[in-house]
Each structure stands twice: as C-alpha cells, then as structure tokens.
Amino acid sequence: MNAAQAFRGKALAALTNQIGVYALCDLDGNPIYVGQSVDGIRTRVRRHLTSARSDVIANRQIDVWEIAFVWAWPVATKAEVEPLERAIFAHYDAELPLMNGKAMVADAPLFDWPEKQVVQVLSLIHISEPTRLGMIS
DSSP states (O other), X not given: OOHHHHHHHHHHHTSOOSSEEEEEEOTTSOEEEEEEESSOXXXXXXXXXXXXXXXXXXXXXXXXXXXXXXXXXXXXXXXXXXXXXXXXXXXXXXXXXXXOSSOOOOOSSOOOOOOOEEEEOSOHHXXXXXXXXXXXX
C-alpha cells in the first residue's frame, strides 16, 4: 500500500456510515458526482474509491485519484434520502454539470439540508501535485 492509499484508508474511517447523501469532489473541491446510500455512506464511498461496483468509476468517467474530498449529509430515515439527493444534485448540477448518469429535479418546497461532513481523502501534497500519484499526467 502506497502513502496515498494509506492516507485515503485512514480518512475514510472518519467518514460517517449513516444513511444519506454524499458528493465526490475533485482536486479543487468541486462536486463532480452526487449519490446516496441507504446502507451507509462510508461503505458506498469506499466501493467508489476502490472501483468495486461503481458505474461512474468502472466506465472511467471519474478517475478515483481525482477525488480529493467527500462531502456527506447523513439523515435519520430512508424517506429523507431521495428528496435530499435530488435537492443536492439540482443545486450543484446547476453550478457545474455533474457526472451522474441521470438528471434529478429537486422537490418543492425545499427543506433545510442536514449539516455537511467534509472528509479530505487525498493528502495536501497529492492535491497540490497530483502527478506525484503517478496516475495523473
């Protein structure tokens, strides 16, 4: 395991494993993909970042080493997950088109989003100099 993988593994341990919505963010901190998990956010994000059953990763739309941050919005009930995902997707897709395979429209009226957790999954050296990973040219 290299230093970047070790950093990522330790960082993911700090990510909530509650159900909810998450955003995978690029080296500049911009969301590039919004998803949801009713099995646990950490579990789902870990599958993305290890390329284990992730369509956007498997189809090479996103390079896992271009994901530097994960944002998470945990919720208490499964009923809250889909409306929150639609709201977050619509908000960030309007700013910069996301790589999700489908478009989502927010429900109205919009409710307050839960507090966002931010986890950095790449070290600062790899964010500032991505070529150090040996995977980004």
